[in-house]
Amino acid sequence: MNEPHPTRPDYEAELRKTGVRITRPRKVILSILSDAGDHPDALEIFKRAVEIDSGISLSTVYRTMKLLEEIGAIHRHAFEGGPSRFEPAGEEHHDHLIDIETGDVIEFHSARIEELQEEIARELGYDIVRHRLELYGRKRRAGRSARGG
Amino acid sequence: MNEPHPTRPDYEAELRKTGVRITRPRKVILSILSDAGDHPDALEIFKRAVEIDSGISLSTVYRTMKLLEEIGAIHRHAFEGGPSRFEPAGEEHHDHLIDIETGDVIEFHSARIEELQEEIARELGYDIVRHRLELYGRKRRAGRSARGG
DNA sequence: AATGCAATTGCAAATCGTTTGCAATTAGAG
DNA sequence: CTCTAATTGCAAACGATTTGCAATTGCATT
Numbered sequence A, B: 001m002n003e004p005h006p007t008r009p010d011y012e013a014e015l016r017k018t019g020v021r022i023t024r025p026r027k028v029i030l031s032i033l034s035d036a037g038d039h040p041d042a043l044e045i046f047k048r049a050v051e052i053d054s055g056i057s058l059s060t061v062y063r064t065m066k067l068l069e070e071i072g073a074i075h076r077h078a079f080e081g082g083p084s085r086f087e088p089a090g091e092e093h094h095d096h097l098i099d100i101e102t103g104d105v106i107e108f109h110s111a112r113i114e115e116l117q118e119e120i121a122r123e124l125g126y127d128i129v130r131h132r133l134e135l136y137g138r139k140r141r142a143g144r145s146a147r148g149g
Numbered sequence C: 001a002a003t004g005c006a007a008t009t010g011c012a013a014a015t016c017g018t019t020t021g022c023a024a025t026t027a028g029a030g
Numbered sequence D: 001c002t003c004t005a006a007t008t009g010c011a012a013a014c015g016a017t018t019t020g021c022a023a024t025t026g027c028a029t030t
Helices: A009-016 A026-035 A041-050 A058-070 A111-123 B011-017 B024-034 B043-052 B058-072 B110-124
Strands: A076-079 A085-086 A095-097 A105-108 A126-139 B074-076 B085-088 B096-101 B107-109 B128-137
Touching: A009 A026, A009 A058, A026 A041, A026 A058, A026 A085, A041 A058, A058 A076, A058 A085, A111 A126, A111 B128, A126 B110, B011 B024, B011 B058, B024 B043, B024 B058, B024 B085, B043 B058, B043 B085, B058 B074, B058 B085, B110 B128
Parallel strands: A095 A126, B096 B128
Antiparallel strands: A076 A085, A095 A105, A126 B128, B074 B085, B096 B107
């Protein structure tokens, strides 16, 4: 068995805390998010949800994602091109490397880069509110030396 | 007055080079881009264009931006929230700090960050094809040390 | 367990930024 | 100046997301 995330988020608790109803559609969506190891978009979440309860609508998925984002339970990422993709907010801060061939997302973190960002902003007279660092790349061809091909 | 860009791009030449027609609408749009010191979006370019030639359509602006992007004459940036914004491709590579209050864009560059990005990607087994580093912040309240000017 | 009502839903229509099909116009080679 | 393919404006189509609305439902209350 593989743990999708180090910190399994208890979304229902988070929702209750904000005085929001735990409805059937929300339960389904929340369960999907809980064990999503990837970074699905709204449509993908919708598809997974329909398999569990065919009555769920795409609007509800969008509404739920917005709700979860507002209470800070998930993060929304608008990677180049595609629709927004989501991930639980539990983990600690990280940036993303997107495989431009597969769409796979790899998380990474660099304290040094963060420091440099702060430094740059400071020098420009700004306070960073949030930032976005995305690397778009492709898997390096293993084996022979660096060659085009 | 003020030089919008260190390197004033000769868009018409670039277009001619790719065997594309220099039409009236294109001339207008190109002239706007040439002395745009900011990072306007398509609608903004359209508005400026209409002041010069009221016959220009928004579709043509979009088509021209796409064309210029394809030949590598401009860069498109999809900053959080808003529509794509454009800038001449002439300058050397840089990233962006976006003032979340005004929408102003400040350009910066950090060789060190670039290096670190490469290093990270390499360690993850990837080659970076492109990347995106955006800082979203607000002007620091002029406390004591730094003074805005 | 039944009640009541605001929160939530599904649906369809609306929205926003952008692209596209098409018939009319036009740049620019000959 | 002629010719034709490239380009245009327009409106309609687009994909992702949001919204109005009437019907439904969670859940605090009896």
